[in-house]
Amino acid sequence: MTNKNESLFLRAQITTPGGVNSPVRAFRSVGGTPRFIQRAEGPYFWDAEDQRYIDYIGSWGPAILGHAHPLVVKAVQDAAARGLGFGAPTEGEIDMAEEICKLVPSIEQVRLVSSGTEATMSALRLARGATGRDKIIKFEGCYHGHADSLLVKAGSGLLTFGNPTSAGVPEDFIQHTLVLDYNNCQQLEDTFKARGKDIACVIVEPVAGNMNLIQATPEFLQTMRRLCTQYGTVLIFDEVMSGFRVALGGAQALYNIRPDITALGKVIGGGLPVAAFGGRADLMAHMAPLGKVYQAGTLSGNPVAVAAGLTTLKLIQEPGFHTRLSSQTNKLVKGIAAAASKAGVTFSADSVGGMFGLYFSSEVPTSYTQMMASDTAKFNQFFHLMLDAGVYLAPSAFEAGFVSAQHDDQIIAATIAEAEKAFFKMAV
């Protein structure tokens, strides 16, 4: 008997490198065969074998309402029936921009693009164009999409320039990228003291979700805001993941800090390709056609994608939406941590809004180095035990998890029960 997931994976590898269109999907770090998904509904999806899973990646964030929400699907169908795209402006794009400006107070003007990578890449160009400076600061373990100058590995130590994480990125392209430690205020102070006048922007995930989940300390973000203001440096919050998910107004609302530019993605497309960058109107005025910073996109503001995004943004404004999402996510991680402790497995967990982190370490990590020290072999074992039990977690120890509004008490309880069984198997 051949497993359909396996035969699809074999077939996919003939015409697609590694069989997938985005690397983490290939299960390389956890081992085994990726599940090919045929359909999804609410908190569940089904693979090619018709095996049902409780889904904790939610399309890596967008599925905040659960999969295939009827009102989002209806909006997409209605929009599609009116035409798939025009390459000319539509009223829906204005509605979308107004909604974003209303929900994210630091955004006065916004431009729509089609992926998070485009949003951060364009934000960076804007910061450089507006300041006339070249250097940028990013932090070790933060992922901002795959633009050349942001694909820089951890270069530890003050003023160490990073090495490219990817082949095909010339050293020259990243010579202006300074890589510092997340949550290290002193290092940031020292760097600004030495070369603040050369730094165009600081780009940061205000809640880091690409080295598992790591929360920024309020002091770290406050220090960053103060130094950027003092040196005329543009502060970019990459809220592609945290936006509309950790709180309605994103991490900036949670921490009460105003970045100059914000990058958005994931949730704002409601499952279709919409992303955006926006911020202070005086900065956004540097964008073409008004200013000299060029950026464009054939599918930017696509009407079908915007319909999905706009409907999603409306639905998450229901009173109590984020309070309930946070409390469900918190219940999940508390329950899983309690199960681990019962079984005597070294484990910790954390959550912010609808994002969570599971760590095979005794303490919740606060830095990239601490995160990297967690037990990945244990994670991989846990991942597969949960997968076999019908719970789909992110297939890597270094990714955050996502809960949707459809993860009710019964689903959370079922997940915790499976986690407990898994931990007891791991303990023997």
Ligand SMILES: *Cc1c(COP(=O)(O)O)cnc(C)c1O
């Ligand atoms: C997902 C992500 C990106 C990249 O978005 P894509 O749509 O995958 O290009 C950028 N920044 C952060 C913080 C992300 O989580």
